Amino acid sequence: MTESLLFAPHDLPVRWRHERIFTFVDTTFSAFLPLWQRWRDDEARCERLHVVAIAQPNALNEPPSADDPSPLAAELARAWPVRVPGVHRLEFDDGRVVLTLAIGDDVHEMLAKLWLRADAFHLDAPDDPRKLCKTLARFAGDGATVCANASPAHRPTLRRALASSGFDCSPDATDAPLVARFAPRWRVRRHEPPLPCDAGAREAIVIGAGLAGCAVSSRLAARGWHITLVDRHAVSARDASGNPAGVFHPIVWRDDSVAARLTRAAFLYALRRWRALEDANHELHRSGAGLLQIADTADDADALAAAIARFAYPSDYVQAMTRADASRIAGVDVARGGWFFPRGGAISPAAVCAAQIDDASARITARMNTEVTRIEHDGRIWRAFDASGGEIASAPVIVLANAHDAARLAGLYGEPTRSVRGQLTVLDSCALDPLRMPVIGEGYAVPLGAGGTLVGATYDIDDPDRAIREAGHRENIGRVAGMLPDLALMPGTVRAGRVAFRCVTSDRMPMIGQLADEHAARRDARELSGAWPLDLPRIPGLYGAFAFGSRGLVWATLAAELIASLVEGEPWPIERELAEAIDPARFLLKALRHGEISPASCG
Incomplete structure (x- = not known):
């Protein structure tokens, strides 16, 4: 399809002129490069x-080649995602152009499975388009346009399906795509798409100001927000985020579970953001040799090898390893096989x-050595207060990224978080x-070079002791020796230890x-006994990012x-099912569904 036929039904670029956000949905994966170029060429662009x-x-089999006529193809090729299913979010032009690529x-x-508000749709219609048209109606913003390719035999069915879903179709022309505009004459959806x-x-x-808070500050600042970042310590990353090193990797299960899909999406997105920071000359002290996971048992190693083959994961994502292969790449003897990331x-x-703070420093005001004891909302503005009742800051949006203390400040139902003491060696x-x-x-x-080797960590639930324990060091060494047997023969001496407290939920x-x-x-409660997450009333401007374990x-x-997308009404960066699995309201929702909360029990 030529660019004129692609964009003319959507009246582009006129419709995005001077808009903050414009969202274009394409089920053919053909519009991104020409659309990006048109956006670049328009001085009055969104x-x-x-x-x-x-x-x-x-x-995803082949990225754009050097022969691609688009001048932007090389940039897309450099950002080309790993060939795994799920949602990949790629960012260009300093984050002002975002490609959310959903693979299934x-x-x-x-x-x-997605959740978004769309301004335009470009699609190839299936033979039976009724479910598709209902999906379009769930996502369509006011006046959203549709340009659909359909065979002559299926055009009447598509027109009827669009009309029944709230779209007005333009007069038909069999030699052109079918064009429609969202203009419902009645309510066609239960929930409004994101705003x-x-x-x-x-x-x-x-x-x-740990990993969660610094990341949130960075992603909001990238969208033009001004952030007041508050922490009780003198500098950032002092609690669990202050460990000398941390490991990062996805997880692979025998089935592609919610946890595996969520961790895969998070891992791949983190890699992209870290690379952007490194490209901006920030030193993250990131290792580059990969990471090896040792199976708990030989049967687990065999089962995961079979799963890796069944899911056809590419070798640049994960590789099954025999014991011999794992020992060879690790440089030391390992107890069992496993898999390599x-x-x-x-x-x-x-x-x-x-x-992250430095990269967005122009938009971040840090208030360190400051402990928030109370937050308050007057219906429009959030205020944070210290122990003496003094106001620390005020803003229409507040994000709780303070681990153990977040549930207390928010007054969450049922004490959903617990503390886990972790001692490392x-x-x-x-x-x-x-x-x-x-x-x-x-x-x-974790090899630290001249700094020794980091091993850990204990997992002591609801243990508040901050003291370093010799028993903890022995436990750490013993556990790692079960994976790397040579450590039992030559454990070395303990150079240092550290205790930090992780925040977890019952479902981890x-x-x-x-x-x-x-x-x-x-x-x-009675009306919400059969509720879904989108049915729940939400507190305006209050968000959370905690309990990362x-x-x-x-x-x-x-x-x-995800939080920045929620705040801005942008397409979510993961499937809705995954977002619901980490929703801070999920425990409340479960209690409502099970009848554990009733209006009579409310104070």
């Missing part, structure tokens, strides 16, 4: 262009935090000196998103992008 493209996995075997089923939060000023308070590794959490010269890369499994071992999933209005939910490095960046 501030942010979102292109949501849906494609099958084979669309069934294009139209994949589209239905930006009602904030007069683009200002936010972020409480907590070429893009995994270790990184300095504190360096990541510092780089740094070893001097030992049997692991030849180790070439981080190794994880029952524990973890993080709390990321907009917080529910629990008072309103309790009042309407031991996966803060992997989850923090995607969490920040």
Whole structure:
């Protein structure tokens, strides 16, 4: 299709002129490059262009080649994602052009899994378009346009399906795509698609300057927000984010579970954001040799090898390893086989935090050595207060990224988070000196060069003790020796230890998103007994990013992008099912569904 036929039905670029956000959905994965070029050529373009493209996995087989006539093809090729299913978010032109690429075997089923407000749709219609048209109606913004390719035999069916879903179709012409505009004469959807939060000023308070808070500050600042970043410590990354190194990797299960899909999306997005920081000359102390995971048992190694083959994961994502292969690439003897993540590794959490703050320093005001004891909302503005009752900051949006304290400040239902004490150990010269890369499994071992070898960590639930324990060091060494047997023969001496406290939930999933209005939910408990997440009342301007457990490095960046997308009303960077699995309101929702909350029990 020529560019004139592609864009004329959508009246581009006129419709995006002077708009903040314009979202174009394309199920053919053919519009991105010409649309990006047209956006670049338009001086009155929208501030942010979102292109949501849906494609099958084979669309990732070959990136754009040097022969592609588009001058932007090389930039897209450099950002080309790994060939794995799920949602990949790629950013160009300093983040002002965003390609959200959703990869799945069934294009139209994949589209239905997303959540967004669209201004224009370009699509190839299936033989039976009724489900597709209902999906378009769920996503369509006011006046959204549709340009659909359909065979002559299926055009009447498509016109009827569009009309019944609230679209007005233009007069038919069999030699041109079918064109329609969203103009419902009646209510056609249960929930409105995403809209930006009602904030007069683009200002936010972020409480907590660890991995979560620094990432949120960075992603909001990239969209032009001014951030007041508050932390009780003198500098960022002092709690669990202050460990000398942390490992990052996706997870692979025998089935492609919600946890595996979420961690895959978070891992790949974190890599892109870290590379952008490194391209801006920030040193993150990231290792480059990959990461090896040792199976708990030989049967697990065999089962995961079979799963890797069944899912056809590419070798640059994960590789199954026999014991011999794993020992060879690790540089030390390993107890069992496992799997190797070429893009995994270790990184300095504190360096990541510092780089994110520095990169957005013009838009971040840091309030360190400041503890927030109370937050308050007057219906329009959030205010944060210290122990003496003094106001620390005010803004229309507030994000709780302060781990253990977030649930208290928000007053969340049912005490959903717990504290886990983690003690790590740094070893001097030992049997692991030849180790070439981080190794994880029952524990973890990270080579620190001249700094020794980091091993850990204990997992002590609800243990508040901050003291270093010799028993903790022995536990760490013993656990790692179960993966790397030579450590039992030459454990080395303990150079240092550190205790930090992780925040976890009962389902071990993080709390990321907009917080529910629990008072309103309790009042309407009977009506909400069969509720879905989108049915719950939400507190305007209150968001959370906490309870990351031991996966803060992997989850923090995607969490920040999801929250920034929620605030701005942009397409979500993951499938809605995954966002619901980490919704801070999920425990409240479960209690409502099980009848554990009733209006009579509300105070």
